[in-house]
Amino acid sequence: MKRTKRWLLTALVMGVGLGSIGSVGHAATTDPQGFITQLTSPVTSVANQYKLYPSVMMAQAALESGWGTSTLTTQANNYFGIKGSYNGQSVSMKTAEYDANGQLYYTTANFRKYPSAKASMTDNAQLLRNGTAYNPKIYSGAWRENAATYSDAANSLTGVYATSPSYGSTLISLIKQYNLDTLDDSGSSSGSAADSGASSTTTTKPTVTYATAKYYGATGTQTGRLSAKHTSYVLYNHVKNTRANITKTSWKKLSDYTGQPVYLDMRAVKTDPKSGKKTTWYRIRFSSKTTAKKYWLYTAGLTLPTVKYTSGTATVKVNSGLKGNYYNHVFNSPYLAKSMGSLKKLTAKSYIADNQAVKTQDGYKTTWYRIKVGSKKYWIASTEAAASPQYDYVVYTAASGTKKLSSKFSKYHVYNHVKKTHFDQQTLKWPSGSKKGTKVTVDLKGTKPAYKTTWYRIQFSGNKTKYWVDARALQ
Structure with missing residues (x-):
């Protein structure tokens, strides 16, 4: 038995159909309460038969089918996006999938066609009870004997029934919003007292508080x-x-x-x-x-790989036609990353970066930059062809001796690097007591050929900090 890889994709991709509730047995409606009323009987009957929570089944049906309005539901009574055929019956529809790299693509697949809503509920209940060929108990966390509350059952489906990290919390929100927990009291002795706070005369297991x-x-x-x-x-x-x-x-x-x-x-x-x-x-x-x-x-x-982050600023040039993706985190960092789009979508020639990351994995270092695209920020690897920060070119030569601060020294800033040459560029303050004629030691010279400017790395007596300054601040 196969399902779509992401919940609600079928409903989103194929649109909605606002068919009437009739002999076909589906509950297409723009009114959630109407949907709940029409499906209460099959949901409670099937859920109680298979010892599942009716509230969770109703919330799943609503979520997966778009309250019964998806084309798959209106045409095939398929409320859970289950693929394949049912008693030889199926419908072929366009759907959205994600590949191994997290990229969205579209394909056509066969989905089960059911004679009624109850048949769809039963098929899904059997999936939850029987699991998969490789793990028959994969959905056992949703069984009533294992889940003390409907919340436990809903959360157990996160990352298992659906890959969405918010799947369980979404189901719980629907249950609370529409009071679906009242369905759990019908036909089942275990009820849902642990969720609702209602009292019960039957003996129940102590409530377990899970992490x-x-x-x-x-x-x-x-x-x-x-x-x-x-x-x-x-x-x-x-x-x-x-x-x-x-x-x-x-x-x-x-x-x-x-x-x-x-x-x-x-x-x-x-x-x-x-x-x-x-x-x-x-x-x-x-x-x-x-x-x-x-x-x-x-x-x-x-x-795991180690990553060293540095705040700063740089202009990152990105040429068109690049292969690869941009991410919400550094790829393969301990945070793990999700692809947010193809580099081909980055149409601007350059972007401003505010964070640099150097990742070390198996002894190999790569550099990444966090760039601003519109109002959002993404990570891009500098190893991508022509995706690199733009710095001024400097020729460094050895220097020695002493110089003095000129009468115009205060018009210039001192930096930790030659200006516009490093990501972690910082503007420093002149040391206390600096004035015209103050003697400084010089140990390195930098020349920017494009601008024909000269810079010196200087140090003040009794001060361990070294500063870079424009040569015009010295005499």
Whole structure:
């Protein structure tokens, strides 16, 4: 059983159809309450049969189908974007997908066509209960016996049922906004008391407070290596302690070794519910194939590239026709990066950069610049052809001896580098007591051929700081 790679893509790409509720059995409506009313019977019946939360199923159906208005829903009663065929029935539609590099593309695919809304609900419930061929319990966090509340069930689907890091929180918002938790009280003894605060006369398990995690999706081609201490940590199918029935995988089942490269496609920052302590986790796989089995590993189990950031300013020239992408973070940094677009879309000849990053990975250094594009900022690699900062050219020669400050010295500034030659350019202050005739020592000379100007690196007596200044400030 296959699904679209991103929730709601089918609804967004194929538009909406405002068909009426009739014999075909779909609930197309621009009125959310009408949608809920029409689907209450099949949702509660199916969810309770498979021991799932009706509130979560209703929220998923609403979210995935655009409240029943997607073309896929109106034409095929397919509320969850499930691909393939159902009893030999399918419809072919255009849909949006993401490739391994996080790039959006469009393709045509076959989607299951159901005879009724209930058939769609049942098919999706069976998916949640039976899982996939490689992991039958992949959705077990959504089962009522494992999820103490509808919130736990909804959050368990994040990064598993859908790659969106906000998938669970979006479902929870819908449930709260439309009071969908009232559906959980019908036909099920477990109810939803833990979410609603309602009392119950039945014996219930103590409420478990799980850690929360904020997820950051990323382009899946980024890599790290297993650290020397990786076997001291455990591989999980979810971030540890964030939900019920999380499973472990023993390193003994894997042919792992220190320094082994692994692929990373998601980062999570977990917050402990008691101490508030935050820890970072990564979702890894041992193959470049995006379909390979994924595990969550604590950051100390990995050796990640190091990045040194420097604030400053520079004009970065970007020629047209470049290959590659620009990102929300430095690619392959510990933050992980998501592609935000192709470099071909950067139509201006130059951009202002306000941050420089030098990344070291496996001993190899690369430089990145954060450029401003409109009102937003993105990272671009200086290794991309002709994407480089523009500095003044300087010829340096050795110098020695002493000079004195001229009568016009205060009209000039002193810098940590020759002006407009380095990213971390800083304008410094003249030392206290500087005046005409103050003697300084010279140890280096810089000449800008394009401007025919001369600069000297000077040092004041008793001051360890070295300053660059225009030669006209000296005599």
